[in-house]
Every structure is written in C-alpha cells, then in structure tokens.
Amino acid sequence: MLDRWIPLLEDHIRTNCEQMTREPSGILTHPYTVPSSPESPYYSMALWDWDSWFISVVLGQVEADTGRAGHFGAYEEGVIRNFLEHTDTDGVMPILLKPEGPVLHGDPSRGAGFSENMHKPVLAQQAALLARRRGSAEWLRDDMPALGAFVSRYLESHVHAETGLAYWQTDFAIGVDNDPSAYYRPAKSTASIYLNSLLYRELLAYGYLLEELDQVSEANIWRGHAQNLADAVNEHCWDERDGTYYSVDLNLRPIDAEDWLHRGAPRTWSSMIMRIDNWSSFLPLWAGFVSQERAECMVNRYLEPETFHAQFGVRTLSKLEKMYNLRASNNPSNWLGPVWGVSNYLVFRGLQKYGFEREARDLAQKTVRLFGQDLETNGSLHEFYNPDTGEPIMTKGFQNWNFLVLNMTAYLEGRTMVTEF
Template identity: 75%
Template sequence: MLDRWTRLLENYIHTNAEQMMREPSGVLRHPYTVPSSPDSPYYSSTLWDWDSWFTTVALGQVEADTEQPGRFRKYEEGVILNFLEHTDDDGVMPILLKPDGPMLHGDPSRAGGFSENMHKPVIAQQAANLTRRAGTASFIEPHLPALERFLSRYLESHIHPETGLAYWQSDFAVGVDNDPSVYYRPNKSSAAVYLNSLLYRELLAYGYLLEEFGRKSEANVWRGRAQDLADAANEHLWDERDGTFYSADLNLRPIDGDDWLHAGAPRHWSSIIHRIDNWSSFLPLWAGFASQEQAERMVERYRDTRTFSAQYGVRTLSRLEKQYDLRASNNPSNWLGPIWGISNYLVFRGLAKYGFVEDARELAEKTVRLFGQDLEATGSLHEYYHPDSGEPIMTKGFQNWNFLVLQMIAYLEGRPVVAEF
C-alpha cells in the first residue's frame, strides 16, 4: 500500500506543481507562486510569506525528481523579488501581496511604532535555498540592502531587551494562527518558540549569503546574532522540569523602585514560561539549537500517544490541553490539534537531524499514508486533517507545503533530499 501511495503522490505532485505558478499581475511585477490549485479561490492569486518559502523547498525536490533543474526558477526568484521590492526604507516587508497591493493590518510603519507584525523571517532562507540549488547568489546581490533592512527591523522592533527573545507584535497573521500562547494574548507579550526558531535560521541564512559574496567579517556578525538568539532561547524557553521548549510570556509589569509593595523583593525574572504543549515546541530540533541531551528528552514527549503522537502524524496541540479542538476554521486556521503537512514535515526534519532515524521514518510513512489515502479518495489534498481518522477537515485543492511529502519519500528511499536551508 505504501508503495502505491508513494507512486500516486509522486505522479500527482510532479504533474500538478505548475498549478501553483502565477504570472506577473498588478503590483506583483515578477512571476510568483501561490499555495493551491486554481480551484481553491481563497489562495488562488495571493503571494504569502512562509507558504511561498516552503513551496520553494518542495519545488526543489520536484526538479530533482524529474531531472529538470531550474524549471521553476523564475517563479521562485520572483517571489523573493516581489517581497523585497515592497520592503520600505525602514525594513517593513508585507506579510502577503495581492495584485491590487499588500494587505495591511493597522500601521506597521515607523510612524505607527512598528506595532504590527510583518513578513515572517524566512526570506533569507528562501534565497539561501535557491543559491545552494543553483550554485550562485547573483540574483539576490542587488537586493541585499533591502534584505538587511528587513532583518535589522526584526532585531530593532521584535526583540525583548530583558531576555533577548523575539516576540510577536500582536496575534495577527502569526502563521500558527490560533496558537494559545499567542492568540488573544496582549500585544508584544508572546516570545513564541516558532518565531525564535525561524529568526535563528534566518540570521544564519543571511550570514551564508554574505559569505557567498566574500563578506566574511559581516557574515560572522550576523551568525553571532543568531547565536545570541539561540542562547536566549535556551536560557528562557527551555523547561528543565518538563524537558521541552515552551513559548514565554513577557507581559510583566516593569520594576518600579518607588513601589512600596514590591520594593523589598522585586522580581528577578524577565519572563514566565507558557506551559502549553504545542507542536512548535519541537522546532528547536529543526532549527538546530537544541542540545543532544535536550533532544533525547523531547523525543520521549513526541512519542507519547496521549499528547502528540497520532495515527497520521503530530497533533498540532497536545490532546491533553484544554484548548484541544478539531473543528473546521479558516480565519483563523485551526492549529489546535489537527494534522498539518508542514508540522509533520518540520518535526520529521528535526528528528532526522538529531539521529532519531526510526522516528523520522515512521512519521514520514504516516504522512505518505495520510496524503495517499486522501488523494486516492478525493483526487486532491487538503489543508489539514483529523489526527486519528485521517479525514480531511478544510480546503480541498491545497498544495503548498503538502508537496514536501516528496522530501519524505526521498528520505525513505535513501535518495538525496532537497532540504530547506
């Protein structure tokens, strides 16, 4: 059965990958990619931030499997160029772009106090992925100043001074939409494991790009900033009691020396751990800043069928959490337990990176079975699924990071995996 689903998925993805390609339109002056087939109107014309990053990763495997290097190159480069051309002088990059312009929520500019979220820190990783595949970074060189403005904006307006952790400005468009450690939380209060893991890899990716142009001393400065962030995450997000990483709550009142009630023993802590078991707790394995000892403890939590381990992959929220809920929702998308292709993939990559080969293989096989059964039954893939039955919950025709199952197939078959940076 697994072999049949493998061949079915390969044929479907190799044939239908082009459905995600779009030609220049309106303010989108370069070709670009979207997350779904044309018959899924919610995603049919919009360029999204982290969605396009993982589309690029998946397309790399399509090109390798079909021996067609560069087949999608103009669309992949176009994604990056479209976003960089819409990055303002203060480094604010939109979360998404439509042909009629960027979608804005509030005022993310300097005048607005940079108080809104912007594009997730993945654009340098996207450029690094293309650079490694093509062997040249020439397309990005004219745009390095815009990329550096973007990363500098993150370090200036998204870093908590007391802890050194990155935080979300609000709960708008955070990717993992209704993560309880962010959703409905006060603004600037959530130092999410997800955001800190992405930013760590992003800073490393920018260092890699700088070194490609011979700028080694500058590259090392950015790598040093990545290490500072990793150190902060290990200090403030790792919970020795539970043996896992959690997001942190930064919503503490400032220390006031004139406050008689607290002056005798002011707080000596700068954050409080959110002990909410979310799939993103495993992202430090993907990012690579967890120690091997930490990974050994975390994998035991991953294997627990009471919490994360399900028939079809990784529950996006532990089944033991009060917020666990599998209902259909697309605004926000539901990450309170359903199986998503991207969470399965990133946890799989972390397991493989730290040497948990059997766990990685099992998760890859579960994902092949999930998508293979869906494709066989409905002729399509969906956005997310019931963790125990594998039944699709939302958005028929969703493609995007579901196509990363190709990387899992390559891993299972012992072939080269075209991985993200």
C-alpha cells in the same frame, strides 16, 4: 499500501506543482507562486510569506527528481523580488501580496511604532535555498541592502530587551493562527518558540548569503546574532521540569525602585514559561540549537500517544490541553490539534537532524499514508486533517507544504532529498 501511495503521490505532485505558479500580475511584476490550485479561490492569486518558502523546497525536489535544474527558478526568484520591491526603507515587509496591492493589518511603519506583524523571518532562508541550488548568490547582490533592512527590522523592533527573545507584535497573521500561546494575548507579550526558531535560521541564512558574496566579516556578525538568540532561547524557553521548550510570557510589569509593595524583593525573572503543549515546542530540533541530551528528552515527549503522537502524524496541540479541538475554521485556521503537512514535515526534519532515524521514518510513512489515502479517496489534498482517522477537515485543493511529502518519499526511498536551508 505505501508501495501504492508513494508513486501515486509522486506522480500527482510532479504533475500538478505547476498549478502553484503564476505570471506577473498587477503590482506583482515578477513571476511568483501561490499555495493552491485554481479550484481553491481563497489562495489562487495571493503571494504568501512562509507558504512561498516551503513551495520552493518542494519545487527544488521536483527539479531534482525530474532532472530539470532551474526549471522553477524564475518563480522562486520572483517571489523574493516581489517581496523586496514592496519592502519599505525601514525594512517592513508585507505578509501577503495580491495583484491589486499589499494586504496590511493596521500600520506597520515607523510612525506607528512598528506595532504590527510583518513577513515572517523566512525570506533570507528562501533566498539561501535558491542560492545554494544555483551555486551562487550573485543574482541577489543588488538586493542585499533591502534584505538586510528586513532582517534588521526584527532585531530592532521585535526583540525583548530583558530576555533577548523575539516576540509577536500582535496575534494577527502569525502563521499558526490560533496558537493559544499567542492568540487573544496582549500585544508584544508572547516570545513564541516558533518565531524564535524561524528567526534563528533566518539570521544564519543571511550570514550565509553575505559570505557567498565575499562579505565574511559582516557574515560573522550575523552568525553572532544567531548565537545570541539561541543562547536566549536555551536560557528562557527550556523547561527542565517538563524536558521541552515553551513559548514565554513577557507581559510583566517593569521593576520600579520606588514601588513600596515590590521594592523589598523585586522580581529576578524576566519572563514566565507558558506550559502550553503545542507542536512548536519541537521546532528547536529543526532549528538545530538543541543539545543531544535535551533532544532525547523532547523525543520522549513526542512519542506520547496521549499528547502529540497520533496515527497520522503530529497533533498540533496536545490532546490533553483544554483548548484541543478539531473543528473546521478559516481565518483563523485551526492549529488546536489537527494534523498539518507543514508540522509533520518540520518535526520530521528535526528528528532526522538529531539522528532519530526510526522516528523520522515513522513520521514520513504516516504522512504518506495521510495524503495517499486522501488523494486516492478524494482526488485531492486538503489543508488539515483529523489526527486519529486521517479524515480531511477543510480546504480541498490545498497544495502548498502538503507537497513536501515528495521530499519525504525521497528520504524513504534513499534518493537525494532537497531540504530547506
């Protein structure tokens, strides 16, 4: 079946990837990309943050496969410039842009105390990916101060002083919408393993761009920030008992030396591990700051069929968690167990990075099977799926990171695989 599905998917993606490109419109003064074909109106004109990053990874693979280097460059560069043009002087960048204006939830500005979430820390990674493919970052030189303000904003207003971990301001628009580690929890209380893994790579990417522009001393400062974050994650998010990484709870009362109840034995811990088993626990493998010994523990957990390891990929929440369900939902989208293309891809990349080739290959094949049977049966791909049957749950016409299966087929066939930075 793989022999049939691989060419079917490759032809579909190479033919239809153009549907994710858009020309300048309204406030979006540069060409850009969207997550879906026009038949899915919810996504048809909107420029989203982490979605556009993965679209760039896919478009790079299409260019490599078809010998059209630079074919999509204007759209990828346009995404970056559109976001930077709507970034304020304090580095606050919108999560979502539409031709009629940015979509904001509350006030993310300095006056409001930077108390709302903003663009996820992936824009420097997207820029670094494009710079690496072009062989130069010179096109970005004039925009580096705005990009630096954005990355600095995370360090200045999204990092917990006691632990050094990054936290979500609220549970709004975190990407993995209803992740129980953050969803319905108090503001500023979740140091998400997902967020911290993304931010680690973002800091490295910004350092890479600086070095490409001959700012080596500044680059090393940002690499130092990345190492500090990795050290904090390894200290506070690793659970020796379970052999995995978890998000942690920061919602602790401050130590008060005058508090008669606690002053005799004040707490010596700065966070509490939340033992909620979701796919984000594997993201440190993708980020690359895990020891080989810890990676082996994590792969053993990944392979447990009663938790994550399903017929069609990675359950986004362990089947043993009480919150596990597979219902269709949008805004928030459902990450309580369904298989998503992006979670399959990022876990696949983590397995590959740490040399677990058999497991990586198996997950790539499962993803081909998932999307191949959907395309063959329904003529389209969907947003998320039943992990045991592969049945689509919702959003016909969704493309976006599902098209990363093209990068997986390149891996399976021994061709050059384009990867994220």
